[in-house]
Amino acid sequence: MRFWEKPFGKEKPKTICGEIHIINDRCKGCSFCIEYCPRDVLELSKDFNKKGYHPPIVAKPDMCTFCGLCEMICPDFAIFVTEKEE
Amino acid sequence: MANNTAQLQEKTHPMEDLLRMDRMPHIWCSGCGLGSAVTAFVEGLKKAGVSYDKTAIVSGIGCTGRVAGYVRLDSYHTTHGRAIPFATGLKLANRDLTVFVFSGDGDLFAIGGNHLIHAARRNVDINVICVNNFIYGMTGGQNAPTTPLGAYSSTAPFGNYEMPFNLVGIAAASGASYVARWTTMHVRRLTDSIATAANKKGFCFIEIVSPCATVFARKNKGGTGLDMLKEFQTRAIIDHDADPTQIPLSMDNEIVCGEFVNEDRPTFWENVQTGIKSRLEKFANWEEMQSNSRKISHKTDRKYTVSRDF
Amino acid sequence: MFQKSRLHGEFFMQGDIACAEGALAAGCRFFGGYPITPASEIAERMAYRLPLLQGVFIQYEDEIASMAGILGASWAGVKSMTATSGPGFSLMNENIGLGMMMEAPCVVVNVQRGGPSTGLPTSWAQSDMMQARWGSHGDYGSISLVPNSPQEFFDLTVTAFNFSEKYRLPVFIMADALVGHMTEKVVIPPVEELEIINRKYTNKKPEDYLPYDYGKDLIPDFAKAGDGYRYHTTGLTHDKRGYPDMTFECQNELVPRLVNKIKNHIDDISLTEEYDIEGADVIVISYGITSRTVLPAITMAKKKGIKVGYLRLKTVWPFPEEKIRKLSEKVAGFAVPEMNLGQISLEVERCAHNDSIVKLVPHPGGAIHKFEDVLHAIEEVAHGK
Numbered sequence: 193m194r195f196w197e198k199p200f201g202k203e204k205p206k207t208i209c210g211e212i213h214i215i216n217d218r219c220k221g222c223s224f225c226i227e228y229c230p231r232d233v234l235e236l237s238k239d240f241n242k243k244g245y246h247p248p249i250v251a252k253p254d255m256c257t258f259c260g261l262c263e264m265i266c267p268d269f270a271i272f273v274t275e276k277e278e
Numbered sequence: 279m280a281n282n283t284a285q286l287q288e289k290t291h292p293m294e295d296l297l298r299m300d301r302m303p304h305i306w307c308s309g310c311g312l313g314s315a316v317t318a319f320v321e322g323l324k325k326a327g328v329s330y331d332k333t334a335i336v337s338g339i340g341c342t343g344r345v346a347g348y349v350r351l352d353s354y355h356t357t358h359g360r361a362i363p364f365a366t367g368l369k370l371a372n373r374d375l376t377v378f379v380f381s382g383d384g385d386l387f388a389i390g391g392n393h394l395i396h397a398a399r400r401n402v403d404i405n406v407i408c409v410n411n412f413i414y415g416m417t418g419g420q421n422a423p424t425t426p427l428g429a430y431s432s433t434a435p436f437g438n439y440e441m442p443f444n445l446v447g448i449a450a451a452s453g454a455s456y457v458a459r460w461t462t463m464h465v466r467r468l469t470d471s472i473a474t475a476a477n478k479k480g481f482c483f484i485e486i487v488s489p490c491a492t493v494f495a496r497k498n499k500g501g502t503g504l505d506m507l508k509e510f511q512t513r514a515i516i517d518h519d520a521d522p523t524q525i526p527l528s529m530d531n532e533i534v535c536g537e538f539v540n541e542d543r544p545t546f547w548e549n550v551q552t553g554i555k556s557r558l559e560k561f562a563n564w565e566e567m568q569s570n571s572r573k574i575s576h577k578t579d580r581k582y583t584v585s586r587d588f
Numbered sequence: 589m590f591q592k593s594r595l596h597g598e599f600f601m602q603g604d605i606a607c608a609e610g611a612l613a614a615g616c617r618f619f620g621g622y623p624i625t626p627a628s629e630i631a632e633r634m635a636y637r638l639p640l641l642q643g644v645f646i647q648y649e650d651e652i653a654s655m656a657g658i659l660g661a662s663w664a665g666v667k668s669m670t671a672t673s674g675p676g677f678s679l680m681n682e683n684i685g686l687g688m689m690m691e692a693p694c695v696v697v698n699v700q701r702g703g704p705s706t707g708l709p710t711s712w713a714q715s716d717m718m719q720a721r722w723g724s725h726g727d728y729g730s731i732s733l734v735p736n737s738p739q740e741f742f743d744l745t746v747t748a749f750n751f752s753e754k755y756r757l758p759v760f761i762m763a764d765a766l767v768g769h770m771t772e773k774v775v776i777p778p779v780e781e782l783e784i785i786n787r788k789y790t791n792k793k794p795e796d797y798l799p800y801d802y803g804k805d806l807i808p809d810f811a812k813a814g815d816g817y818r819y820h821t822t823g824l825t826h827d828k829r830g831y832p833d834m835t836f837e838c839q840n841e842l843v844p845r846l847v848n849k850i851k852n853h854i855d856d857i858s859l860t861e862e863y864d865i866e867g868a869d870v871i872v873i874s875y876g877i878t879s880r881t882v883l884p885a886i887t888m889a890k891k892k893g894i895k896v897g898y899l900r901l902k903t904v905w906p907f908p909e910e911k912i913r914k915l916s917e918k919v920a921g922f923a924v925p926e927m928n929l930g931q932i933s934l935e936v937e938r939c940a941h942n943d944s945i946v947k948l949v950p951h952p953g954g955a956i957h958k959f960e961d962v963l964h965a966i967e968e969v970a971h972g973k
Contacts, residue, residue, distance in 0.1 A: 213289055220308035222491075223504050228463075245308065263292075264321065264465040267313020268303060272291045298820070301831060331816035336660070347820055347832065352813040354663065355822035355832070356656065357686050363620075363653035367660025367668070368813060370644045371618050375664070375814050396649040546646075554639055 210258030210273040212250045218270035221245030225262035225271055231255040234262065296320045296330065298350050305344060309495075309503020311462030311488030315409050316345055318465050318486075319380070322472025333376045333476075336365040338385035340416045341490075342409040345380040359389030362397045365404045373547060376405070376476055383410040383424045387443055391423075398452035398481045400546040405475040405482040408445060411490035412527075419493030426529045430497040445485045447523035450539050455480030457522055457539035461487040461510040464535060471537060480545050487533055498529075601774040603738040603767045604629035604671075607697060608637065610745030611669050613779055615786075616695070617643035618668035620657035622650055622676060625709040626765040627699040630671035651676035655683035655696070662692040663821075665812035667749060671697040673765070674707065674716055677723070684758055685724035686823045688846060691800075691808065693752040693787055695745070697761045699768040702953035712765035713953025714876050715928035720760045721905045727843050729850030731857055732760040732905040734875040738772045744902065750785040751857060755849060756807055762904065764927070766877045766956075794818065799830040800842075806849045850906050859902035860911070868897030869920045870969045873912075873936055875901040878925050878957060885962035894970045904932060912939040921945030921969040925962050927953050945969050 212233070219241060226234045226248050233256045237249040248271070250256075256273065263272045297320065306312045323333065330351060337346035339358040346353035352375075356364045361379045369377045379386075386394050386408050397404065413431055414420040420433040423443045430437055450457045456478050460468040468486065475482035489495060489506030500506045510533060518536040525534040544552070595609055608630045611619075619634040621627075631647065638645040644661070648654045651672050658668035672680065677698045687694060700716050702708025720732040731751050735741040741763060752759040790797055790809035799819040802808045811817040824832035825839050850857065865871065870889075874882050879900040889896045897919070901908070912935075916922070921944045924933040933948035940946050947965045951957050 213291075215291065218303050220303070222309040222502075224309075224314070224507065227504055227508070261465070264317055264469070265314050265463070266317065267306065267310055267462075269291050269293055269297065269313070269317065272289075272293075274289060298831075300829075331818070332814050334813045347822065350818050352663075352818055353820045354660075354690075355820070355824065356659075357682055357823055360652060360656035360683060360686075363648060363656040364660040366646070366653075367618065367620060367657030367662075368664050369660075370646060371661035371664035371666040371668070372812075372814055392649055393653050396653075558639060 208258045209254065209276040210256040210260075211276040212253070212256060212262070212271065212273050214247055214249070215270045216241045216247045217243070218268045219245055219247035220268050220270075221247065222267060223248075224265045224267065228261055228265055230259060230261065231257060293317065293320045296323065296350050298348055301348060304348050306341060307492045307503075309489060309491030309506075310341070311411070311486070311490075311503070311507070312341060312345065312409060314462040314465060315407070315468070315486050315488060316348065318468040319345075319378075319407065319472055320349070321469045323476060325469060325473040326476035328376045328476050332374055333378065334368060335378045335380055336361045336368065337379070338381040338390065340382040340385050340414065341411070342380060342382035343385060343416070359385055360393065361385065362390060362393040362404070362406065366397055366402045369402060369404050370547065378476075379404055379406045381406075381408060382415075383408055383412070383445065384414045384422045387445060387448070388423045395448065395452040398449055398454045398483070401453055401455060401481045401543050401549075403479050403481070403545040403547065405484075407472070407484045407486065409486045409488050410445060411488045411494060413490055413494040415490050415493050419497055424527070426527060429494075429529055431494075432497070442527070444523065444526040446483070446525065446538060449483035450522040453481070453543070454483045454539060455541050455543050456482035456537070458483070458537040459485040459487065459535050461514055461533060461535060462489065463507050463510050463514070467516075467535075474537075474540075480543050487527070596776045596778045598773060598775050600771060601738055602629060602769060602771045603735075603741045603763065604699065604769065605633050606738040606742040606774045607671070607745050607761070607763070607768075608633035609774075609776060610742040611695065611749065612637055612641060613742075613776065613782055614667065614746045614749035614784055616667045616669045616749065617641065618658065618661035618666045619643070619670065620646050620648050620654040620661070620668065621670050622648055622654050622672065624651075624673045624676050626701060626712075626768045627671040627673050627697060629768070630697060630699075651679040652683060655680040655687070658694045659683065659687050659690065659692045662694045663813050667693070667753070669695040669697065671699065673699050673701045674703045675705070677716060677719065681719075681723040685726060685728070687758040688724065688728040689823050690821050691756040691846075692758070693756050694758045695748045695752055695761065696758050697745075697763065700762060700764045708954050710765070711954045712877065713927045714762070714764055714878065715931065715953060717762060717904060717926075717928065717931040720762050728846045729757065729848075730760065730905045731755065731757065731850060731903070732762050733859070733902060734762050734904050735767055735902075736876055736879045736900070737767065738770060739774050740902075741767060742774055742776065746782055746784070747859070750783065753785050753787040754807070755853065756787065756810065757849070760905075762876070764876050790817075798828045800826065800828045802845065806845050806852065854906045854908070857903055857906060858908045858911070860908060861900040861902060863898040864895075865897040865899065865915065867895060869895045870923055870966050871897040871899050871915060871919050872923045872925065872962070872966065873899045873901065873932070874925055875904055875932065876927075878927055881956040882925050882959070882962050885959040885966065888959065888963050889966045889970075892967075894966060896966060901932070907932075907935045907939070909939045912936055913941070916940035916944040919944060920972060921947065923947050923949060923962065923965045923969050925949035925951070925957050925965070927951045927957075945972070
């Protein structure tokens with residue numbers, strides 16, 4: 193049967209997803225990114241980096257919406273987000 | 279939970295073209311807001327679309343003073359308090375430059391207070407970013423002119439009982455064209471503010487309220503840098519219509535943020551040029567000055583000195 | 589109209605005004621100053637003439653800002669100058685140190701007046717001479733020129749700009765209020781006849797450029813703001829990249845270079861004027877206005893039969909040590925009249941041979957030397973007292 197219009201919900205709209213890159217050795221463990229991520233994507237890792245700080249790890253990678261707040265609020269230029277290729 | 283941390287491979291941090299990567303990691307403490315301020319600055323510059331080759335940054339002495347050393351522009355790290363007159367000289371000598379002054383509250387308002395009010399009065403076309411951490415951080419936590427009433431610092435061991443300055447109030451009262459206050463938590467609005475200031479002519483002043491984890495927080499039971507940021511989040515409100523002279527900061531009142539002044543006023547150079555233009559032709563008696571001299575009849579003897587007979 | 593605003597000819601001109609004209613002739617197009625007697629006339633003349641030459645004049649809020657401002661203008665590639673007197677010079681010293689450390693070319697005119705502190709605002713002295721060498725904290729080299737007439741004020745201002753551009757440092761012109769406020773004939777030649785030196789800009793590409801890399805002459809190449817070099821320069825001890833490096837090795841490489849930059853080139857920088865040095869028994873060393881007021885005393889001494897030589901220092905710093913050392917071996921001694929209580933005479937004493945006498949003729953300022961005092965000093969040196 194041919195549809196004149198496509199009904200709503202036929203195709204799920206694509207949402208942007210982000211891929212997080214963490215530069216471990218620059219991190220100073222301030223936890224700003226973990227606290228201010230709106231989707232709680234990051235959490236503190238149990239490992240530590242060369243300087244003895246606990247950098248973040250990506251706990252929920254599929255929840256990242258590429259808002260970029262972690263990249264902007266990080267004081268150490270240690271985290272950035274790129275758009276995830278499908 | 280699998281460790282999904284991606285190591286740096288072929289992708290680089292998007293700000294690395296504007297940072298001096300050979301000097302990273304920087305010297306600022308964990309939990310310091312300066313890194314966020316620099317991030318906002320770099321993003322603001324990108325957003326403003328200014329030419330990086332024609333942008334210069336001047337800073338004074340202090341933790342914030344180190345910003346010039348980490349940003350990859352023509353950068354000048356000058357003496358304590360004298361960043362603004364240096365930047366004025368730089369801008370007036372080459373008016374194509376976009377000049378930023380990035381310095382701290384003590385550098386700009388204590389020792390440099392005189393220079394700030396005069397630069398604002400003249401409306402010199404420079405952009406001043408003042409990172410206010412309420413204390414003298416680099417030297418170990420002494421009292422600043424912005425230290426809130428009752429706060430502890432190393433030179434106020436029984437508490438500070440001097441009234442602090444209201445930085446946005448001073449800038450607005452002195453005649454700045456653009457006055458804004460944000461905290462390091464408002465990264466996106468700060469970025470927009472800096473982009474606006476970069477493209478705006480006249481004296482632009484932005485105060486950035488920043489946590490100081492190592493000295494201010496420690497002496498005043500503020501916790502970590504993150505705890506101070508959370509406190510800013512609770513206390514900060516945004517009100518663009520506030521009168522900048524009526525919104526001082528204290529230990530526990532609201533931090534009123536926003537863009538308080540955004541006007542177009544003629545800059546120092548414009549004023550001077552349009553003002554004297556018409557009079558130059560009338561008053562400059564160039565012809566009379568030149569006619570006062572006799573024509574040189576012989577090749578000049580520039581060793582001309584008083585004759586002596588001995 | 590703008591192009592024609594370069595003065596040339598013979599004028600009856602005040603010393604301060606001749607200084608301003610000298611700066612303009614040398615290419616100065618930025619003046620940042622603060623009013624102070626007796627140097628206000630320089631600022632006033634610059635305020636009048638710079639708009640005609642499309643330069644920038646700004647009256648800053650104090651002398652500290654003036655010094656910072658001219659350093660900023662220098663980094664933008666413009667020749668810049670400020671003018672002050674004793675109290676302002678004391679204020680400027682911190683930023684003079686910054687200029688020395690950053691190696692920014694500019695000229696600072698100190699029209700000396702009676703000190704210390706507010707002192708004699710309308711009267712002269714020469715008591716800032718040591719401050720010109722050691723005023724700011726730390727070790728650095730200093731070039732100080734001292735004119736003795738309005739004509740020379742014009743000439744030495746041009747020379748000061750040349751030295752500052754060549755050696756990349758703030759150069760001082762240590763005039764005195766008498767020379768500054770005296771009106772005499774000044775011949776201003778056409779600009780084409782003046783020797784003007786400009787700073788050496790680098791020809792390296794931005795990726796290869798190191799702001800403080802130097803060759804045998806110990807002077808780095810310059811790059812100005814806005815050309816895309818994106819360098820960093822700081823008042824902290826820095827390495828060749830301009831980045832702060834607070835180690836002994838860096839300090840050891842940087843600070844001796846700042847001093848040797850001037851010391852190694854003393855033959856080029858040291859300017860003197862001599863008469864009757866050969867065969868003299870006593871040499872009168874003087875500078876500035878004193879070099880004119882001692883002439884009657886020298887004439888009288890010669891009539892009395894004393895063989896007197898005359899050495900005038902146009903460049904007081906770097907001090908011509910070798911010259912004084914060599915001369916001290918041939919003469920009985922030196923008479924050093926100066927309008928302070930002993931500053932350059934200390935340098936002469938330091939350099940002179942042990943056996944030669946150095947007689948200071950001090951004067952606290954406010955008037956000129958009595959010629960009897962100078963004559964008396966010359967006689968004492970000649971007769972070996």
